[in-house]
Amino acid sequence: MAKQDKKAYDLSEAEQRDLVTLIQQGKALPEKYRFILFEDKREVELVWNGKTRDVCTTVLPFQTLEHVDEPRAETKTQGDLFDPRGRQVRGWTNKLIWGDNKLILSSLKSGALRRQIEDAGGLKLIYIDPPFDVGADFSMDVEIGGETFHKEANLLEQIAYRDTWGRGADSFISMIYERLILMRDLMAEDGSIYVHCDWRLASLVRIALDEVFGKGGDNEAPGFRNEIIWYFSQGGKGVKHWARKHNTILYYSKTDSPIFNQDAVRLPFTPHKQDEKGENYGGRMGVDEDGRRYVEKWGTGKKKLYRYYLDEGKLPEDVWTDIQSIQSAATERMDYPTQKPEALLERIIKASSKEGDLVADFFVGSGTTAAVAEKLGRKWIATDLGKFGIHTTRKRLIGVQREKKAAEQDFRAFEVLNLGRYERQAYLNVGGRLSGEQKAQALTQKENEFRDLILRAYKATEFGGTEGTQAQDGFFHGARNGRLVVIGPINLPVGRLFVEEVITECRKRGASRVDVLAFEFEMGLFPAVLEEARGKGIDLAPKYIPAEVFDKRAIDKGQVVFHDISFVEATPRYDKKNKFAVTIELTDFSVYYTQGAAEAAIAAMKEGKSEVMCEQGQLYKVSKNKEGIVTKARLTKHWTDWVDYWAVDFDYMSRREIIKVPVGTGLSGVASLLGIEPPQDELITQEFEERWTGGYIFENEWQSFRTRQNRDLELATAVHTYDRPGRYTVAVKVIDIFGNDTMTLVPVNIG
Known part of the structure; x- marks a missing residue:
């Protein structure tokens, strides 16, 4: 009789009837039957709701x-x-x-x-x-x-x-x-x-x-x-x-042979008993022919005498008492x-x-x-x-x-x-065996659904739903508080051409206020285009789409916050004696953060307590006295208070951003295209093709930042000397006290 049949015979008739009933009802089987019915050599297993050995197979370029x-x-x-x-x-x-x-x-x-x-x-x-x-x-x-x-x-x-x-x-x-x-x-x-x-x-x-x-x-x-x-x-x-x-x-x-460098982590011997010289060691003391002192001890398991040299120390045990937490x-x-x-x-x-x-x-x-x-x-x-x-x-x-x-x-x-x-591209990925036309239709539908999600997160009224967005208006996606709303390209930064198109479409409709939502904006785009829009009677407000729009629960709860862009102003200072030298000075930085439900936080604050809160780009110390009276003291006295770190690339467009994407029709290439895991032995042999993203890498050549020990911040770089005359683009990156970064581009003429 087969082993599987014998296991089935181990069940009583009542148990067999119960199993058939549970299967017919589509219910889970009691855990005990798993070991009775199937071969499973695991003595102990961790089980939880939704357990699976399937893992993420998405492969994206960095x-x-x-x-x-x-x-x-x-x-x-x-x-x-x-x-x-x-x-x-x-x-x-x-x-x-x-x-x-x-x-x-x-x-x-x-x-x-x-x-x-x-x-x-x-x-x-x-x-x-x-x-x-x-x-x-x-x-x-x-x-x-x-x-x-x-x-x-x-x-x-x-x-x-x-x-x-x-x-x-x-x-x-x-x-x-x-x-x-x-x-x-x-x-x-x-x-x-x-x-x-x-x-x-x-x-x-x-x-x-x-x-x-x-x-x-x-x-x-x-x-x-x-x-x-x-x-x-x-x-x-x-x-x-x-x-x-x-x-x-x-x-x-x-595997069974990991790297383990015991000699790199040895410690001094721990005292146990006192020898004739007043030193404490456990074991028989001795000196070898080279004059090195040692202790001999019997090892555990098989009887064997081990010799430990005092100048080598010993391997730490699995209880570490000599490392303290950070003071x-x-x-x-x-x-x-x-x-x-x-x-x-x-x-x-x-x-x-x-x-x-x-x-x-x-x-x-x-x-x-x-x-x-x-x-x-x-x-x-x-x-x-x-x-x-x-x-x-x-x-x-x-x-x-x-x-x-x-x-x-x-x-x-x-x-x-x-x-x-x-x-974001992976979020919009369209899989399955589709024709070119079917894939284009599916991608359009997915992009429209994603835009609708962004509009919901922004609390904007969309123009006619998924179908009506394109048919009714043709350019703008919605409106909020009397302002038109347009969402920029999902996979590309919003650039000057897109903003100019926004201005043109506003003038066609006689609209004077518009919000532009985007994941990225081209560097150096602002504030010049905002001044251009104002000159044409358009109040244009660019806002970042936060990564939280990928979470529908956050949208349903109204928790997603779209931030206004921050502005960086940096000025080149030329050296009068050396025409190839320049210094970059950070001259202004402005932010527009708001912490959130400040009123609710103040209401929940206990009497006699104080908190620091962020509102409209400023930090305030909010205090509530024993009578419940609330006072606010502004902490951010100067724009530099917001700057935690800034850095400069003196020749920003000299290094292109290159990504590597899989190519070829081998098993790994096919697996990547289908979104499944390539065979393990082909992971290293897969061929990749280099492609320029259209962007550049910020090369951090000079930086100044605050530390816990030093709160000072330099506002001008060291002198930078170029090798040859020409027009260069300097990139300036500022990171604020919350860890958010903003960049601007500064043209300099050398020679």
Whole structure:
């Protein structure tokens, strides 16, 4: 009798009848029948609602926003890696990527960057500290005007929090499980992963890791290797429970032979008993023929005598008590709520990677993993969903570059990337086997539906619905508060030609007020075109479409906020003695942010308390006294209070932004076109074609920014000297205290 038939015989007649009834009714079978009816060798499994081993297979090109390295002309080392202007010209460039790490991981795994990863030796180490309490992870305290402004998570971050915790623990496990599978597939064969947990979900995360990597348990098996207890003396107060004074770090490997450099992380011996010289050691003391002192101890398991030399130290155990959490006065402190100490990452990176290896952190937060990797001579990839986290990491890594440059030590440039407009293209992707005409019709319908979604988010009245939008008006998409509304191209920046068309169409209709909504505007477009529109009697208001429009729940709740564009004014100052030299001065910056429901926040404020709030581009300290009287004191006294960081590219249009897209009709090319995962053995052999996006990469040649220790900001660059006369375009980027960036273009004439 077949094994399957025998298992069926193990059921009683009543159980068989119950099974037939449940199947006919389309109901779920009790879990016990799974092990009775089917072969399943797993002793323990983590099960949750909606569990699947399917993972994201979307592959998108990365948009290069910025290239960052300190100018290298005066540096004596690494001359073959950098050109005279200071640009890295060969080898691996580190990656700082903003966006959803699910899309980032799938695009790294099967996209053009995978070949770069393999050429760099493969991904040897992953450390992640996933958001177990996202509300705390994404909120920030921002210092301004001598006061502290508490920046809540932006809506995109709140959406991520909702997706992660909104349905309870199962939604978190579902989120991390998919990402763990993608991380495993991206890792080198001798790679390792360390997952940082606290008491909330450590047990569930360990079972998920067991499923993805294996249970391990000894040196011959892949998977689990250690449960590390990181004990810290600060914090952890208990009221109705024992004080929580540790985190858990789960260490797993992809195969049974991961990189592990025990000699790189040895510690001094711990005292146990006193020898004749008053020193404390456990074991028999001795001195070898070279005069080196040692301790001999019996090992566990098979009886074997081990010799430990005192000048070598010993391998740390899996309980780490010698690394403290970050103190309030520590120089490495970034005021980021979930920041971990550099010493913790230093031990992990030294143990599980070698100099020149590639390490990654896909929940990078304040950038500790990237900073320590850079200091230790490792290559790195760092990603985060929070824009402020990316900005904090950018500043931190520039600081590391400056330190290494001053010490004449090697370092690499890094790029700031995102999926940007390509993520929007994926949202509008039309799949299936369709003719050219059918695909065009389906794409038009999807674009119209997306525009309707944007209009709903903007609380605008659309012109006749999806069909009527085109038929009734022909150009404008809706109206709001007596103003016409037009939505710019979804996959392209709004440029001068589009704005001129808006002005022309307004004059045809006798309209004088219009809102232009766009994901991107061409740099240098404003304020010139606004003045041109005003000269023709048109009040034109450009507004950014936020990424939150991709979330229908946020739209339904009316939470999406469209911001006015910020304005940057920068002025070139020419050197009277050197006609090839110029200085760029930042002369103005204006923003129009409003925090949200300020009235509701004031009403909810307790008497005797105060808060800092943002309204119409200004920050106010709002106080409520014991009698309930509310007073407001403006904190932003000058436009410079809004500037956290600014940087300059002195020859902006000298480096085109190139993306790589799959080509050919091989299996990988077909898989990419169909939106499915290419065969694993073809991931590296897939051919890619280079294409210019029409944009340029911002090369960060000079920057000034505020740090926790130094709040000063330089408002003029160092003198920049050009090699030859000509007309150049200087790009100036400003990042405000909330992490939002604005760019403007400044023409300069040299010679």
